[in-house]
Amino acid sequence: MRILVVGDCHGTKPDVDQEAVEADLILATGDICGDPADVRDAMFSSEENEDWWHILGEKQAEERINQSLEEGREVLEYLDSFGKPVYLVPGNWDWTGEDSQEFLSENRFQEIVDKFSNVRNIDGDVVSCNGFSFVGYGPCPAPEIPQYEDDMPESDEDLEKIKEEYADMKETLQELFKEAENPVVFLSHNVPYDTSLDRIENPDSPVDGRHYGSLIVKDILEEFKPVLSVAGHIHEGYGQQNVSETVALNAGLESYVMIELVDEKVENTEFSPILDD
Numbered sequence: 001m002r003i004l005v006v007g008d009c010h011g012t013k014p015d016v017d018q019e020a021v022e023a024d025l026i027l028a029t030g031d032i033c034g035d036p037a038d039v040r041d042a043m044f045s046s047e048e049n050e051d052w053w054h055i056l057g058e059k060q061a062e063e064r065i066n067q068s069l070e071e072g073r074e075v076l077e078y079l080d081s082f083g084k085p086v087y088l089v090p091g092n093w094d095w096t097g098e099d100s101q102e103f104l105s106e107n108r109f110q111e112i113v114d115k116f117s118n119v120r121n122i123d124g125d126v127v128s129c130n131g132f133s134f135v136g137y138g139p140c141p142a143p144e145i146p147q148y149e150d151d152m153p154e155s156d157e158d159l160e161k162i163k164e165e166y167a168d169m170k171e172t173l174q175e176l177f178k179e180a181e182n183p184v185v186f187l188s189h190n191v192p193y194d195t196s197l198d199r200i201e202n203p204d205s206p207v208d209g210r211h212y213g214s215l216i217v218k219d220i221l222e223e224f225k226p227v228l229s230v231a232g233h234i235h236e237g238y239g240q241q242n243v244s245e246t247v248a249l250n251a252g253l254e255s256y257v258m259i260e261l262v263d264e265k266v267e268n269t270e271f272s273p274i275l276d277d
Contacts, residue, residue, distance in 0.1 A: 134186075198211045
C-alpha cells in the first residue's frame, strides 16, 4: 500500500497532484486551517488568564476564524477531489470547539470535514483500510504533563488534574490499540517526545532547544510498537526516526511524505524537498 502523508498545511493547499494519484490512501497530520498573523500575535501576547480575542475584538476575531476555516475547507476540497480515502486528525489551529466563547464553542472543524465524502476525522477512533488499522490522536501542542519548570501550573492541584487528564487520554488510546484487528498506523498531530522529531530549533524563541513532543505518543509507541507513526506540529523536526520498533515520521510544514508498506512493514519513505522560509 502506498500512503501519501500531507504535513501541516496551515491553510495552504499542498502541491501533491501526482503523488495523490499514485497513493492508495492520504493521511493529514492536522493544522489544516489557516493561521492568520494577527490571531497568532494575539494568542502569544495575551496574558495567562486573558482571552486572546479580546485583543482583536470579537468581531474581527470571528472574521479571522471564518477566514481560517475557509482556507481549511479549500484544502480538504482539494484532498477530497482525488477520490481516495483521506484520514486526518485536527491540530491546535483547527477550531474544534474547546473554547467558552460562543462563536468558538462548536466544533467548526468537524463541520467542514463533514462536507466531503472521502474525508474522515479519526481523532479518538480506529478504522481499517487495505489490511491496516489506523488510530488517531488529535490536538496536543506540547507534552501532556509539563516537562520544564516555567511551564508548570501554579498549584499542585492543577498539576494533579493535568496528570489525571493525561492518564485518561492514554487509557483511551490504549483501548483503541487493543481494538485494532490489523497492523497499526498511528496518526497523531504531535510527534513523540524527546526524539529528533520534536526539538525546537529557533534561536529567537525562549524555548529554543527544548523538546515539545507528546508523552502519550512516545508511551504508545513503546508499548504497542505500531508499524508506523505519522505526525507533524513541530515543523523543524521534519524527518524520520525509529522509536522502539516503530518508524516514526514528522511530515513537517507544507510538505509531504510518500510511504510504501509491504508485508506489514515500512518498505520505503520518500520525503518532499524542504521549502525555503
